[in-house]
Amino acid sequence: MNLEFIPVKTRIVNPPKDEIWDIIDSLKIEDGDIIFITSKILSIHQGRTVKITSETTKEELAKRESERFLHYQNESEGFSANITITDNNLILSAGIDASNAADHYVLWPKDVDELCKEIREHIINKTGVKNLGVVATDSHSSPLRLGVTGFTIGLSGVNPLSDIRGKKDLFGRKLHITMVNEIDPLTSMAVLLMGESSECTPIVILRNYRKIKFNKNASMKDLKVSPEQDIYAPLLKII
Secondary structure, eight states: OOOEEEEEOOOOOOSSOOOOHHHHHHOOOOTTEEEEEEHHHHHHHHTOEEEOOTTOOHHHHHHHHOSEEEEEEETTTTEEEEEEEETTEEEEGGGOBOTTSTTEEEOOOSSHHHHHHHHHHHHHHHHOOSOEEEEEEEEEEOTTOOSEEEEEEEEEEEOOEEEOTTOBOTTSOBOSSOEEEOHHHHHHHHHHHHOSSSOOOOEEEEESOOSSOEETTOOGGGTOOOTTTSTTHHHHTTO
16 A cells, blocks of 8 residues: 555634534545644634734734744835744744635644644544554744745644654764654645645545554654753753
């Protein structure tokens, strides 16, 4: 069986609140699938939207939604940015977006792991599959790179990290610190297939991928590291 990334076109999910259970129930799921869902429709599902008015600014919302906030103004290049740490993720403007959202700002969903777990259990109860992963996705900008890529902001059902410390490399040298982020590369591919504009493809199903372990107790806690413990801690202190 060949590995497949299956993009799923759906109806438009409309702010301010629009539950997506009909979309979830329409998915054709097989045992061993991993479902990638963009955070935007998860947020709208929860009603995590704010009407755009002259009294509400994206910067004010980002300050409210983030744990750490830094406004940066680059006069020479002519741009500014609100750099935040939100839900222990380094992200611009706390992940708040106004694209494909009519006249609303869409905030990040709340309790994302729990929402992924709720969707996973709903599908399992409906279909009877045993192995299933649900992953919440978004796009972000990486330092020193142009363009956006996909990354994971919540998950349920699959181990996001594999620990290969103690294993040996090609020349017999024992690995001491190497751990492999298994979920973000898959998320990045899924987000690439979703698109960033008018594709109306907020879900991608990964099928026949056998290199990841299913685990009903897995969450983003298995992947995240605090800013103080991060290898880039000296830079993160600025925020």
